[in-house]
Amino acid sequence: xxxxxxxxxxxxxxxxxxxxxxxxxxxxxxxxxxxxxxxxxxxxxxxxxxxxxxxxxxxxxxxxxxxxxxxxxxxxxxxxxxxxxxxxxxxxxxxxxxxxxxxxxxxxxxxxxxxxxxxxxxxxxxxxxxxxxxxxxxxxxxxxxxxxxxxxxxxxxxxxxxxxxxxxxxxxxxxxxxxxxxxxxxxxxxxxxxxxxxxxxxxxxxxxxxxxxxxxxxxxxxxxxxxxxxxxxxxxxxxxxxxxxxxxxxxxxxxxxxxxxxxxxxxxxxxxxxxxxxxxxxxxxxxxxxxxxxxxxxxxxxxxxxxxxxxxxxxxxxxxxxxxxxxxxxxxxxxxxxxxxxxxxxxx
Amino acid sequence: xxxxxxxxxxxxxxxxxxxxxxxxxxxxxxxxxxxxxxxxxxxxxxxxxxxxxxxxxxxxxxxxxxxxxxxxxxxxxxxxxxxxxxxxxxxxxxxxxxxxxxxxxxxxxxxxxxxxxxxxxxxxxxxxxxxxxxxxxxxxxxxxxxxxxxxxxxxxxxxxxxxxxxxxxxxxxxxxxxxxxxxxxxxxxxxxxxxxxxxxxxxxxxxxxxxxxxxxxxxxxxxxxxxxxxxxxxxxxxxxxxxxxxxxxxxxxxxxxxxxxxxxxxxxxxxxxxxxxxxxxxxxxxxxxxxxxxxxxxxxxxxxxxxxxxxxxxxxxxxxxxxxxxxxxxxxxxxxxxxxxxxxxxxx
Numbered sequence: 001x002x003x004x005x006x007x008x009x010x011x012x013x014x015x016x017x018x019x020x021x022x023x024x025x026x027x028x029x030x031x032x033x034x035x036x037x038x039x040x041x042x043x044x045x046x047x048x049x050x051x052x053x054x055x056x057x058x059x060x061x062x063x064x065x066x067x068x069x070x071x072x073x074x075x076x077x078x079x080x081x082x083x084x085x086x087x088x089x090x091x092x093x094x095x096x097x098x099x100x101x102x103x104x105x106x107x108x109x110x111x112x113x114x115x116x117x118x119x120x121x122x123x124x125x126x127x128x129x130x131x132x133x134x135x136x137x138x139x140x141x142x143x144x145x146x147x148x149x150x151x152x153x154x155x156x157x158x159x160x161x162x163x164x165x166x167x168x169x170x171x172x173x174x175x176x177x178x179x180x181x182x183x184x185x186x187x188x189x190x191x192x193x194x195x196x197x198x199x200x201x202x203x204x205x206x207x208x209x210x211x212x213x214x215x216x217x218x219x220x221x222x223x224x225x226x227x228x229x230x231x232x233x234x235x236x237x238x239x240x241x242x243x244x245x246x247x248x249x250x251x252x253x254x255x256x257x258x259x260x261x262x263x264x265x266x267x268x269x270x271x272x273x274x275x276x277x278x279x280x281x282x283x284x285x286x287x288x289x290x291x292x293x294x295x296x297x298x299x300x301x302x303x304x305x306x307x308x309x310x311x312x313x314x315x316x317x318x319x320x321x322x323x324x325x326x327x328x329x330x331x332x333x334x335x336x337x338x339x340x341x342x343x344x345x346x347x348x
Numbered sequence: 349x350x351x352x353x354x355x356x357x358x359x360x361x362x363x364x365x366x367x368x369x370x371x372x373x374x375x376x377x378x379x380x381x382x383x384x385x386x387x388x389x390x391x392x393x394x395x396x397x398x399x400x401x402x403x404x405x406x407x408x409x410x411x412x413x414x415x416x417x418x419x420x421x422x423x424x425x426x427x428x429x430x431x432x433x434x435x436x437x438x439x440x441x442x443x444x445x446x447x448x449x450x451x452x453x454x455x456x457x458x459x460x461x462x463x464x465x466x467x468x469x470x471x472x473x474x475x476x477x478x479x480x481x482x483x484x485x486x487x488x489x490x491x492x493x494x495x496x497x498x499x500x501x502x503x504x505x506x507x508x509x510x511x512x513x514x515x516x517x518x519x520x521x522x523x524x525x526x527x528x529x530x531x532x533x534x535x536x537x538x539x540x541x542x543x544x545x546x547x548x549x550x551x552x553x554x555x556x557x558x559x560x561x562x563x564x565x566x567x568x569x570x571x572x573x574x575x576x577x578x579x580x581x582x583x584x585x586x587x588x589x590x591x592x593x594x595x596x597x598x599x600x601x602x603x604x605x606x607x608x609x610x611x612x613x614x615x616x617x618x619x620x621x622x623x624x625x626x627x628x629x630x631x632x633x634x635x636x637x638x639x640x641x642x643x644x645x646x647x648x649x650x651x652x653x654x655x656x657x658x659x660x661x662x663x664x665x666x667x668x669x670x671x672x673x674x675x676x677x678x679x680x681x682x683x684x685x686x687x688x689x690x691x692x693x694x695x696x
Contacts, residue, residue, distance in 0.1 A: 077540075142599050152537055155545040189500055189587040192425075197503040197584045220591030224599040236545045237585050239537040243568030244589055248596040251490050251572040256604070259624035269620025276607035276614035 008330045013041050014321040015104040016300075020048030020056075021073045021091040022111025024307050030110065031056040033313025038064040042321045045104050047095040049073075070094040073111075076306065080114030084122055092116060096123035099299035105324045106300030108291060108316050110308040116301060117153045117294060124297045127329070129336045132161045133296030134235070135303060136172050137242055138289055143226040147173055148187075150232075151292060152239035159202035162186070162232050166212045167339050168295040168332060169230030175331030176323050177229075185218035185228025187237060193217070199234060207232075211340040253281065290316030293323065296332060300324055356682070357675040361389050363452040364648075364668050368396030368404075369421045369439040370459025372655050378458065379404040381661025386412035390669045393452050395443040397421075418442040421459075424654065428462030432470055440464060444471035447647035453672045454648030456639060456664050458656040464649060465501045465642060472645045475677070477684045480509045481644030482583070483651060484520050485590055486637055491574040495521055495530075498580075499640060500587035507550035510534070510580045514560045515687050516643040516680060517578030523679030524671050525577075533566035533576025535585060541565070547582060555580075559687040638664030641671065644680065648672055 018034050020027045027048055035057075038044045046053060047068045054067065071089035074080075084093055092111055096119035098104045107124070109116050113135075120133055134150035147169045154161060166184045173182035186204055188196040193204055195217065207214040218228050223241065233241070256277070260270025282288055290312040291304035302320045304312060366382050368375045375396055383405075386392045394401060395416045402415065419437035422428075432441055440459055444467035446452045455472070457464050461483075468481055482498035495517045502509060514532045521530035534552055536544040541552055543565065555562040566576050571589065581589070604625070608618025630636060638660040639652035650668045652660060 142602060155537060155548075187588060189503060189584055189591075197582075200503075200584070220588040220593075221595035221598070223592055224595055233588075234545075236537055236548070237588055240535060240568040240581075240585055241588060241592055243537075244571055244592055245568075245596060247569035247572055248593060249600070250569070252597070252600045254490060256625070260621060262624045265620050266624035269617045269622070269624070272613050272617025273608060273621055274617070276610045276617070277604070 008334070009327040010105065010325045013043055014106075014324045015043040015045060016317055016320050016324070017045040017047060017068070017095045017098045017104040017107040018313070018317065019091045019095050019107070019109035019111055020046050020053045021070070022109035023304065024110075025309060026110065027052050027056055029308065029310045030313050032310035033308075033317065034065055035062070036310060036314035037317035038062065040064065042317060044317065045095075045098055047091045047098070049091075068094060068098060074115045076112050078112060078115065080112060081118045081122075083112070083115050084118040092119050093123065096120065096301075099124050099301070104299075106302060106320045108302040108304060108313070108320055110291075110304035110306055110313065113152065113303050116303050120294050120297045120301045124299045124301060127296055127298055127332055127336075129341065130164055130168070130296035130332070132157070132164060133294050133301075134161075134165045134168055135238075135292050136169060136295050137292045139224060139242075139245065141224050141226040145177060146223065146226060146228070147177075147230045148223070148233070148238055148242060149230070149295070150235035150238050151242045152235045153294060154235035155239075156236070157199065157234035159199060159206050162199070162203035162234065163206045163210060163341060164296065165232040166207055166210065166214065166230065167335050167341055169232060170212055170339065171332040171335035172293065172295060172328065173229050174335065175326045175328050179229055181213050182229040183215045183227075184212045184230045184232065185215050187223070187231050187233035187241070188217035188219065191217055191219065203232070211338060288315060289319055290314070291319060293328070295328070298329065300328060356678045358453065358673050361391055362454075362669040362672045363391040363393060364665055364672070365393040365395060365416070365443045365446045365452040365455040366661070366665065367439045367443050367455070367457035367459055368394050368401045369418070370457035371652065372458075373657060374458065375400050375404055377656065377658045378661050380658035381656075381665065382413055383410070384658060384662035385665035386410065388412065390665060392665065393443075393446055395439045395446070397439075416442060416446060422463045424460050426460060426463065428460060429466045429470075431460070431463050432466040440467050441471065444468065444649075447472050447649070452647075454650060454668045456650040456652060456661070456668055458639075458652035458654055458661065461500065461651050464651050468642050468645045468649045472647045472649060475644055475646055475680055475684075477689065478512055478516070478644035478680070480505070480512060481642050481649075482509075482513045482516055483586075483640050484517060484643050485640045487572060487590075487593065489572050489574040493525060494571065494574060494576070495525075495578045496535075496571070496581070496586055496590060497578070497643070498583035498586050499590045500583045501642060502583035503587075504584070505547065505582035507547060507554050510547070510551035510582065511554045511558060511689060512644065513580040514555055514558065514562070514578065515683050515689055517580060518560055518687065519680040519683035520641065520643060520676065521577050522683065523674045523676050527577055529561050530577040531563045531575075532560045532578045532580065533563050535571070535579050535581035535589070536565035536567065539565055539567065551580070558689055636663060637667055638662070639667060641676070643676070646677065648676060
């Protein structure tokens, strides 16, 4: 393993790999996003079929973008693990390999989420002590960010996985968001310790016994109220919750627009209020961050929305570079020790 | 069993039982709600300790309210099934018994949800063919109501339970909401049939093979978009989703209020828009319906929010009476046959 996970922060320029062929708007918007974000401080390895990618880069020289050739594309319909094993010349596999080989510190794709997860597990590989890497998303809490994980990498979970998610989320909150002692909550259907599914009740016991700053159950209605900084749940519930928030925000804007058309008075009110609501819209806009970390691996993996625009991709690159500079991967290793949940053996 | 579940609609006045001692605002608000809703068409059996309830009814005569004495109260902290078995003189047990004995057609309480579920199972009893009664909530879809179930009665579910939820929801949509062919969706984390947890994938197969109008998976972001009229999921995910919607709506109003204070222009805009937004607030207000059915039992059971005001309780009574008049219980029996998922033997 050539990735040094013991360094706590990253000095000098960060190199990130970007899948030029992943997502609904690939390759045009992806390459445009790379052109927006690449700089002396952020080098981009752009993976894709040369005949597709090169024309988009144009004839001018891009000192901070390097093309890495791949030969095929894993689609949204391909079975993830099988595709990663068989399509070794695909952009996702080639991209993940650049991280495993230490050529870059992280890999970003708006392609098949399942294939990104499989490539993370099989190629970038897990950190020692982590059985299930998880997707971390940043929710717009009323008083600041709330981390939700797992947001969809693991549809079926055991209690010990939820404990690991607590470790991963705490590491993220501490290193990337600079929180001194992140409060960890368990997404559950009641406030009392004894409430919930079998999974939630077992996880509650394991979280309470760990060295994490566990504050107990958090109900759905309190998710955006910053009772906890990190909220853990299985990847099924987490993914439903995340997409429900997206849907709720979008339906709310639709309703506000309808309300603002219901009378002349409301029309004028809506026009006057519009600029202020723009700030609200951007607080709830998933493109502002541009991607979610798949955490628990020996390198950074960022999964972007399939519908990502150039702005989302550029933001994902900037976000990924920030996480690398702040030392997210060594942060997880440190958190495993702090929480007392590290497995004995260590790699690397 | 004295409840005749074969009659398809209910003629004449409806009698409903109300737990005067359940909820954060009991007994004052509960009794006030009964006084608001009781009428020649809606008789109320008011269950509670006479020394608590009688003074609130005052000295005047209430021809449509009858007091039914109980002697104890199951609190929010009591273990549900144990409390229902041991506290036989509690308002929840006495109230459920009035339904089992045919003295009333339904029972409403804002008390301990788990105890209401246990009383439903143990006293009102399940309909033949239903293993797991479920809580049905009505979500404010953009184009009309969307039924979500189970919203919290069953934290751990098997696939066949989700199939039953499809039957219960279809019956509700057909009889109470008057939908001719309710579309049933499975809450899941992807559109493809093969996506999701083990539970979701098995349930998908069973729903597809049933006589229900199953349209496939519905993702969290589409829950409010009326792709399906009935959305089924396990009670853990359903309860998280329901409370998340509540929290999301409340955080959205907080944010709109903040946006409307951010400048003089926005302030005026907010003032002008306010009356139009009031309609939006009421569309998202859980007190408008006042309660959620626990469906699949031999009588109607309605669970109201713990924080219910008199308005919520009055609305719950009106809503319950409407469901009884439209024949919700026989509607479930008919739906079991229509969907081809009835167990062989029949009771009553």
